[in-house]
Amino acid sequence: MSRESIVNAALFALLIAVPLGALATDEPFIITLATRAVILALAAVGLNIALGIGGLVSLGHAAYFGIGGYAMGILAFHAQSYTPLFEGPFVIEGTKLMPIIWLVAICGGALAAFVIGLLSLRTTGVYFIMITLAFGQMFYFFTISWPAYGGEDGLSIYVRNSFPGLNTLVPIQFYAVCFVLLCAVLWFNARLARAPFGLALNAARQVPHRVEAIGLDPVRLKLVALVISGAVTGLAGALFADLNRFVSPTMFSWQMSGELMVFIILGGTGRLFGPVAGAMLFVLLEYLLGGISDYWLAFLGALLLLVVLYGRGGLVGIFAGKARNHD
Amino acid sequence: MSLLSLSNVAASYGASQALFSIELQIGEGECVALMGRNGMGKTTTVKAICRMIPASGTLRFAGQDLTRLTSDQVARLGIGLVPEGRRCFADLTVSENLIVSARKGPWDIDRVTRLFPRLKERQGQRASSLSGGEQQMLAIGRALMTNPRLLLLDEATEGLAPVVRQEIWTAIDELKSGAGLAILVIDKSIQELRKVCDRATIIERGRTVWTGTMPELSRAHSERHLGV
Amino acid sequence: MTTVLLVEQILNGLQFGIMLFLMAAGLTLVFGVMGLINLAHGSLYMIGAFAAAAVAAATGSFVLALAGAMAAAAMVGALVEYTVIRRLYARDHLDQVLATFALILIFSEGTRWIFGSFPLFLDIPSALAGPITLPGGIEYPRYRLVLIVIGLAIAAGLALFISRTRVGIQIRAGENDREMIAALGVDISRLYTLVFALGAALAGLAGALVGAIQSVQIGMGEPILILAFVVIVIGGIGSIRGALVGSLLVGLTDTLGGIFLPEAFKLFMEPAAATTVGSSLASMAIYILMAGVLIWRPTGLFGARA
Amino acid sequence: EVKVGMITTLSGGGAGLGIDVRDGFMLAVKQSGRDDIKVVIEDDQRKPDIAVQLADKMIQSEKVDVLTGIIWSNLAMAVVPSVTAQGKFYLSPNAGPSALAGKGCHDNYFNVAWQNDNLHEAAGAYANSAGYKKSFLLAPNYPAGKDALTGYKRFFEGELASEVYTELGQTDYASEIAQIRASDADSVFFFLPGGMGISFLKQYADSGVGLPVVGPAFSFDQGILQAVGAAALGVVNTSQWNKDIDNPANAAFVESFQAEYGRLPSLYASQGFDTANLLISAVESADVSDADAFRAALEAANFDSVRGDFAFGPNHHPIQTIYAREVVEENGVFTNKIIGVALENHSDAYAGECKM
Amino acid sequence: MTEPVLSTHALTKRFGALVANEAVSLDLRPGEVHALIGPNGAGKSTLVGQICGAIKPDEGRVQFLGRDVTEQSTRTRARSGLGRTFQISALAMEDSVLQNVVLGAMGAAGTVWHFLRPAMKDLTIRQKAEQALERVGLSDLASLRTGEISHGQRRRLEVAVALTLSPKAFVMDEPMAGLGAEGTRELTALLDELRQEAPILLVEHDMDVVFSLADRITVLNYGRVIATGSTAEIRSDPEVRRAYLGEES
């Protein structure tokens, strides 16, 4: 077992042990906090599929996150107010069922990523960063000023959506749902990275003209990566909204996109568990530092700075050493 | 006394060690060939001299200890580099590439463009759109513009047409005899090296395995160490 | 709408553009020329504004305030470059993003710690206060005209500096291949510290100049930062001319979009709905502009590389 | 013993407001001398999702009985429904979104500041009394901005020259000012909280457009008036509180706040102070574990408000007098002076929709 | 005469005022090595770019396997069997040497749209990749990171990647550049062997290699073909000697 897999296993164990420990000591909030970390990690893993393998530095992933959130918000809003979502030749009702909401969130995220990708993959490098940011901002300003679903105030959903056979209002059960989804996506990501698609995508990032010369279309590879990435982040958005029982345009803000990216870098770029480690540390720091001083954000900044300067390769890098991406 | 002297030099890329013990002397106005098969550490030796990678051992140039200096300080002592793979500044024009690092001395734009007339025709063109050989000429010109005492040529004739290559060999010869420049050459054409160089050093797997004058470099040596 | 109003609004758009350029100028220098994604540029802008406010409060002189703003921002910039940024050139762009994100937090809260949580006072000097009447009867604030002049002067100065001076060429060379320019004998570290300080000073100057007609408060740098990025990306990274054209485009789009889009929608919608749709679109307008420009020209209007 | 969770904005650009609410609140707690009121304070960074998370933390982990502190409407909308649904009390020291005053009202939710429309309504009423006939309206394009214009229009009897929605966070108002100059309005109403208001007022003063301006207190509060400077002098704004309201509670508050923190109290500080005193009054007469009794004690509002008379309407929002204030300079410090009453014993427009 | 595998018909390419290629026509016949030589900046790489689809010609046509491919993308040409090497190595530097060739083999086999199966475990592909490495003598380095191998080794890898495509024609832009004497000899032997599999259009400045390998030579100067012919014809052509060869040979 390589050192990196030991670190991964340790993170995995933490994600199981912490909530169980909290359950045993009756600290439901710790579970809530862990759920938050897991959901944010899921969103960042989504981004990492595009960024880590394909080098697509998207600063607009809040768009997919928010779309997932609003998929949940709008469906549940119509369900709780007993108003149809769409009336025409046929009627679409809202729903409070998680699986359906997830499906809508995944499709919404994927579709948005497809359209944004088609338009923005013409650009590369910093231009790509900025054009994705632009699309994110469009969603942000649109939701703020569009009154139908609450504008800047957002939408409150009074009761968490349901999952057949579970009581999602019990923190540990909702946590379990999120955790299983995270594991599934991580497994998928690990396979993807080693699969032919991952190898080709990775090469498309480094030498697009070579990839073209062996008969592949680098843009199409990247587009598919972006769509998968958007779908995963969309799913995370739906879960995040369910965790808070609330959606608002802040889910679309560029700070949100930035935070997802910070999780990845903090955890270690190009690492499978990087986003997980990053999200866990960030949520933990936010929780621990939050109370200590009015100026706690400055301490958070200083800690982040130390990690970048002295912890090459992020958190996972500190413990696992240099990255190896081949077997 | 030699201008450049390397003794027991070792260097590594992260965890993998590329140089183990390099011995190399170049005297004032002398032309030395650095030879060896692919991947034996020629380029790494050049990088160690230019302080582009950290190295241990003794590295001295004109009486100065190079290990205490940064890359730019080394260059200002009078070491001009034509790196492997040209590395022209892609977004700069040809003339900007030339003046960017120019220092006072006999070499100026006029003289460089007289040496390489093609560069004169392309003065305003961005280096990235030059042909491979044109970039190579630019890299040599750029190094000359710093008016060095020691010129390091790492595969400087790679990708050049035979006529141009001949011109460059003639130029190297002139630089050495006329201007008294010390030169370290890495090149695959043993024939040419034999003509212009005074001495040769052969390295194998990061170690100096042979040093001597050109006439001493026998067929046996080159067969054993260079594969020809 | 009368012609005078239309002309005035176009003037406003141009002037807003120049104001954006003031902020974007330093960013282009650091981002375009040094290839560094500096999210903390907005913080330097804020530091300039706060320093100006403090100096103005202490001395009452606007000129001294401007000098103070530039000095403070340049000093902080040089310090940051020396202690943090310098270690990041060789690294991934993403490390720079995280480090400068961390710097934002430190600077914001640090400034709040020094100056408190409330906005500060910084006003335009009385010599430049009030409107003057332009030909055609347009009343226009004098201070804003001064801003336009300063902005254009900075644009010209920077463009010359980057394209003509040897230092400018060296900086650009360093962006292509840092290791190589050092191997040719240029002390690129010192050069970059200088450039970063210069970029910071420009940010500080912008903060002070613009702060005088806006609010000097914590977090004032972030919205500006995004806009400044938009501007230089539209114009093409590394191009001063591009930054100027980009700013003017963004300024015009923002100003005119806010006025005309709601009006335009009123032509075929009921007024309330038209205002809603129009205003929503107006707030998205510059981002639509940016996406449009990049789809049309993937490296910006004047940019050559990605 | 009562445990209070305060979620407010203590970092970033909006920190000044949260700090004032907290300081006002804590001053009252301190003055009460009670050691059975525990306050847990957390910073929401002005992010709704953080606020929700903190609310969860306070309820699940700190086991608080009462929550308070939120400054912004959108954060309140995120937090309040779930807090009250879990049977906790929420006392709002600032935000008063219409949804929580009308259909979404809840018997555990008390607003100690105002319903969002109140100060705008008062501005409309003042505009009538000042004889304005045609107003130019300006607000950011988000729900609170729309509420503001709705509130103003509800009471203003004159015509509207134009209604303009600006971008949230906009910093340059040259184009809006040009529109004002070109219009035939005789007055300007604007709602631009925080930095937006500072920018607007400075630019407006410099533009030479001399129309009278009226607005809610938020752009003229003690915390930011110094930053606006002389540009605000003479502007009339509406507020339910000012430091010169003549009653003993207020005089003591202003003096003790200055003594404690070395600055003049702001509107937000007064609201924090009142919120704490309301809570203390309820704690004195009922046990928080008996929710019905505690609620009744809160409804009675049996405390000395710094605003003078204070009572809750049927939807647990204040019925109060709203004043018109004018910005003046006193010993080199910019501050407000009451010049009249805009609305007397005013309730809000949504009380009727509230079914409790 | 056999049908040419690859041919260009009056290709012209201008960069602004500069005419990089002017009415260049040449062909590549089965089993031959056709060398393309000419002074630096003569337009050889530009021609290669147009043949492979990276550069769009202003005028003229490219035919490959009897079809007109002028409008086809690089990808399509590669898939129908055009294998190229780059003048400046284009390799995934972060990946291992083996991964680089596996990628080539996958591209040729069209199996890249698999998301879950490990790429390196596909035995047919892997075998093909390892064979290619074997042939260029890089087997020992298979597991190294490409960024860690030397320049000369990368040049060989460049050829190995083209090999994995089992192309119907090779287009090689200065494959010997940067190779040592020994390497050049080995690669020359390899190319000599390869011509049996597919004809090679070879751009090269090393005249020893050219004269020992080429069946035919085309000389470009200032974008125009100044001579085409057998080795002997070219060697003695006075214009070629003046413009390109100098006094050498």
Ligand SMILES: Nc1ncnc2c1ncn2[C@@H]1O[C@H](COP(=O)(O)OP(=O)(O)OP(=O)(O)O)[C@@H](O)[C@H]1O
């Ligand atoms: N960036 C690098 N990282 C790790 N190892 C490297 C790196 N560059 C070179 N090496 C290793 O160091 C050894 C020496 O390489 P070097 O480039 O000095 O060889 P060379 O003699 O110049 O070969 P060539 O003739 O092919 O240019 C090689 O075995 C190579 O694998």
Ligand SMILES: Nc1ncnc2c1ncn2[C@@H]1O[C@H](COP(=O)(O)OP(=O)(O)OP(=O)(O)O)[C@@H](O)[C@H]1O
């Ligand atoms: N994108 C471009 N813009 C402008 N000029 C270009 C561009 N690409 C190539 N050129 C010019 O076209 C000419 C032909 O270039 P090309 O790369 O084809 O030469 P080459 O024959 O391959 O030379 P070499 O042997 O040196 O590699 C050169 O003079 C070069 O400067």
Ligand SMILES: [Mg+2]
């Ligand atoms: Mg080498």
Ligand SMILES: [Mg+2]
């Ligand atoms: Mg070429």
